[in-house]
Amino acid sequence: MSATAGKKPTVDQEVENELYKKRQKIYPREVHGIFARMRTLAMIALLGIFYGLPWLQWNGHQAVLFDLPARKFYIFGLTFWPQDFIYLALLLIIAALSLFLFTALAGRLWCGYACPQTVWTEIFLWIERKVEGSRQQQIKLDKQPMSARKFRIKFTKHLIWILFSLWTGFTFVGWFTPIHELWNELIHFQLGPWETFWILFYGFATYGNAGWMREQVCIYMCPYARFQSAMFDKDTLLVAYDEKRGEPRGPRKKSANPRELGLGDCIDCTMCVQVCPTGIDIRDGLQYQCIGCAACIDICDDVMEKMNYPKGLVRYTTERALEGEHTHILRPRVIVYATLLLILFGALVYAIATRVPLELDILRDRNTLYNETDEGLIENVYTLKVVNMTNRPQKFKLDVEGLKDAKLIARSDLIEAPPGEVVSVPVRVQVDPENLPQPGNDIRFHLESLTQPGLETTEEGRFLGPRPEM
Amino acid sequence: MQKNPTIYKEQQELPTIQRVVSVLWPSFLVASLATVLFFSLFDPADLGRLAGYPELTRTGGYTIGFFAFWLMTAISCGMTCYFRKPVHRPRID
Incomplete structure (x- = not known):
């Protein structure tokens, strides 16, 4: 084996080299379409809740406040104490089970639309695009040697990122200490040392994860990404490329009939690769790096429309559907997850409703x-x-x-x-x-x-x- | 010469980011969980008083508690990684 390795790299080695090569920055191309709009909507809703909810007042106190310094949690009209820890535990179990259920049904819906890592990365990418321009402009800028212009652009981008991160850190602390008081302390330069520390710590984590780490968080750090294959089956919704329809891929004129050329519907424009935030090629089949964001669906549908081909060469589908079979929504695991979830949720509602304060x-x-x-x-x-x-x-x-x-x-x-x-x-x-x-x-x-x-x-x-x- | 070169290679060539993350990140998650469990049972203000630091605020107590937990769990993760290294290192030329 070692004799051949010197001359011609084997497939194994290529894979290995691929795994161990230094990470190259991914420049996702901007994408428009129905799923991009849904992602934006989810982003606005979730960030709106994160940045807005702490400011909402309710009966003279912060509507939702996990008041750690006072050791009580306010959730609208309810007040919870450390003695009520059981409710929190129950809530966490319900959250985990919901994730299982949604994963079994709809795959990485959470990753693509709701995960804080995705949401904050999206907003950081948006800022980057506003400052540095399109994908092509960004690649060009990064190849240039440092100049006054490049420095100015990079400086602006990082400044906005850092300010935004600090605001995020401030809001984060505002979920755990009364945010109005925190704001007063901030503008009078009277922030306590611990509060300051946590604002900086969370701000730094946001800046690092959404600005620099990005898809590496999903690939190397996310435990959910690793164990979700256990919750997947052939009926799970996923983003996939229709290989039967697409192959053999190849460029052609818009007027050409692909069948006469012996080609499938994929024109090999690599747009799906360019928009991918994790930098994979969806046409290579199922990959654990795919966060199911559907950016490739939007862009491929655009291309198909321009070519006058039917949409959906890359689409939300299931393994079973790709094999030409029917997809089953109600399956034992879905029924088990849903039943457990209903029981636990009922228990939580009952417990809170009959709780004696x-x-x-x-x-x-x-x-x-x-x-x-x-x-x-x-x-x-x-x-x-x-x-x-x-x-x-x-x-x-x-x-x-x-x-x-x-x-x-x-x-x-x-x-x-x-x-x-x-x-x-x-x-x-x-x-x-x-x-x-x-x-x-x-x-x-x-x-x-x-x-x-x-x-x-x-x-x-x-x-x-x-x-x-x- | 090479009985199991892949293990050695893996140790050498895992991306740095993955090596750092595999120590700092699981320990962070477990430390967060431990912090929540610990401080839902014990009030850091009480602990501070008992330890002779009555001026310690609760937020300070939580912070110190969290980083103490993180340090412990990170040491544990680090040792796991360290002991995963093969004892007999094959020579690579």
């Missing part, structure tokens, strides 16, 4: 098991933690249940808890020893809101006493 924790005084009062009663001391997880102040009434004639002694009759606060309430409970059947007894604390009817909770604790005399 009130929590009561009971801590028994650990220093003494029990005291005996002068009247001969057995006394236990507790600290109650009342968590008001609603958005308004509450007044609570506290009762004890479960032990006969139990007396509850607290500093005041009512417990007042401001919105979103934890209140510590020391209480004493006194019980006649005759009413204590055993040394350890269950006792229930019942907390009920007087401000908001229906807001109540019961928590069980232990009441300790002496061993009853026989």
Whole structure:
């Protein structure tokens, strides 16, 4: 093998060289068409949500705020606490399952239209095009030696990129700390060191990933790209080149009849390669680098139209359809994913709808098991933690249940808890020893809101006493 | 002479970007997950007080926590890559 390798490279070696060669910058050509418009729409919607939503106010606070410094999440009217972590976990599982379902059905729809990497790369490419010009102009500019003009153009591009990235970093931090306060701190140069750090960190990540790394993120970094083949089957929607129709490819005059020349419909104009953001040739078959953005579909349809050929030489299709069979949408894996998703989603909605935004924790005084009062009663001391997880102040009434004639002694009759606060309430409970059947007894604390009817909770604790005399 | 030249070649010629990414990126993802799990259980303000730094803000606590996790996971990923190198290196002429 080594003898032949010196003279003529084998196919294996060509593949290897291809894999290990230094990355060459890809200059995707601009493309127009129905899928390009859909991508732009998705981009505007998603970036609109990202940059706009933090500024929306709701009942006097930021509508959506994952307030990490205060350890509570606001989502419109709801407030979530670290105790509500289960909902977040459920939500993440639902998100993952949705991705599975959509992947099985529609392949890399997520990659092509919704992935932040794609969306931010698109906007960076758009800026690059506005500053440097078309694909041809960009290639020409990069080949030129450095000149005042080239420097000016490159400088402008990077300046806009960096400003945009910083704004992105600022917005990112604004999802986690109140953005209006953050803005005030920013314009008065009073940003905290950690906030500054995260703005720069996220800004740098945006600039690096969308400006420089681009398709390499999808190829080398994205775990989803690697494991999605497990979710693909022959009925999964994908972008593919119709080889039967296209081959043999070759240039020809518009007036020529390709059948007479022995040619297929592909005129080998390489437009599909030029528009590809990951720099592949869709005509080589399925490739994991393909992010399913459909840019090649748009451009090829244009070319087909100009040639007066039917559209769809490159199109959204399935492996099965390419083989001339019917595509099945309802398949076992789709049904399983969809059922699981429905169950989990139902569980989440039910859990949030029936969620009681009130929590009561009971801590028994650990220093003494029990005291005996002068009247001969057995006394236990507790600290109650009342968590008001609603958005308004509450007044609570506290009762004890479960032990006969139990007396509850607290500093005041009512417990007042401001919105979103934890209140510590020391209480004493006194019980006649005759009413204590055993040394350890269950006792229930019942907390009920007087401000908001229906807001109540019961928590069980232990009441300790002496061993009853026989 | 060359029992398994591909492994050696791979080690030598993986694109730098892929080598860097294979250490820094999985560790970043796992560190993010660990940070979320850890700080949903523990309040960094409490931890700061216990450790004797009452002036530490929560945002500061999260940041330090995240980078501490990232450092640990990156060391782990780095060691995995290091130990993947073949022990007996075939000579390439």
